[in-house]
Amino acid sequence: MKKDQLLAKWLNNDLSEDELAEFKASPDFEKYQKIKNYTDHLEVGDLDENTMLSNVLKQKKATPKVVPLYKTWMFRAVAVFVLALGVMFVLKFFIPETQTANFGEKTSFSLPDNSEVVLNSGSEINYKKWNWDNHRHLELKGEAYFRVAKGRKFEVQTSLGKVTVLGTQFDVKARKNRFDVVCYEGRVKVNYANTQILLTHGQSVSFENGKQANINVTSLKPEWIDDQICFYKEDIRSILDEVERQYNISIELNSKDTTSLFTGKLPAKDLNVALQIISTTYHLKANKVSKNKIIFDGK
Structure with missing residues (x-):
């Protein structure tokens, strides 16, 4: 029939x-x-x-x-x-489109104007197709890399701040109280609270609890695209949260030293090496209590 x-x-x-x-x-x-x-x-x-x-x-x-x-x-x-x-x-x-990347995954997709987006693990984007060319606006939870097609103003709204561009390549991360924006091509306008900053090629800005840090960028795209987790002056809890997202695991921390800041890289495809680097840096011992759970104890 x-x-x-x-x-x-x-x-x-x-x-x-x-x-x-x-x-x-x-x-x-x-x-x-x-x-x-x-x-x-x-x-x-x-x-x-x-x-x-x-x-x-x-x-x-x-x-x-x-x-x-x-x-x-x-x-x-x-x-x-x-x-x-x-x-x-x-x-x-008219109903918003939603794209997600679950823990341990990355998601790539194109917007109606052929702008390209790559979502990092544990991230989500919402946008509306209707009248997209005249109103290129989306909402991001987590982290995403954008290659924006030329056209009208393009806005990325997060809970911590907003990024506005015309046509460029950039990365936005909004996790808890941390807001990072990296410009890889063109120009990016960043709005955070009452602060507005214009970034150009190779520049980055980070805000955490109201404090601002400017960083020079040497890479041509986000390290996480190539399975490297990059950190700049982040505490151990933020590091472990990101490792949980990338590997889809649960991590328990039993240590008094949680204030030391870490700058460096961890592999996103080799958990044993990542755990070894964290253990050595923070003087911890990693115990795998199950396939998907790790406990860090102080030595």
Whole structure:
């Protein structure tokens, strides 16, 4: 049976058990189910055949016309289908799009203007497709690297600050109270609290608890793209949080020394080496209590 016939019968709850099983196995069933959920609360008025016939008979030189029941069913199915298409349009263009990268993963995707985005582990982006070329605005939780296509103003909003560019390459990280922005090409305007800074190629700025640090950048892209976790004057808890994201593990810290700051790199694809560097730097002993849990104890 053709897909449109199955859809019409499904909307009218007229499928047999075999036909229903076939329809549920189709790749578009989840999308149709979502549309049906939205249209369940929409009512299509019943067709009053008696009233219609009475009105026709009252007209002069008019020939009475009977509307077959199968046409009534078809009218309802078409009406629901048209409403479903409208809901689908709203879902596609007005409901925000969400892209995520789970712990231990990275996600790459393109925006409607072909700008490219790479999400680091444990990060999320939300944006709307509707009128994107005139309003290039998105919300970021975590860290992402952007290659922005030329066009109108491009904005990245985070809970800690906002980054505005025209066409460039840059990295934004917003984790807890730490806000880092790195410019790899072009110019980037950074807004943090009451501070506004303009970064150019090879410049970076970091804010943490209101304190600002400017950093010169020598790399051509973020180190995490090549599976290296880079830190600049970060405490051990921030380091362990990032290791948890990259390796999708849980880390418990039993140590009094949590204030020493670390600047350096850790591998994102070799957990044993990463644990060894942390242990040596902070005089800790790493114990693997399970496949996905590590406990650091002070020596």
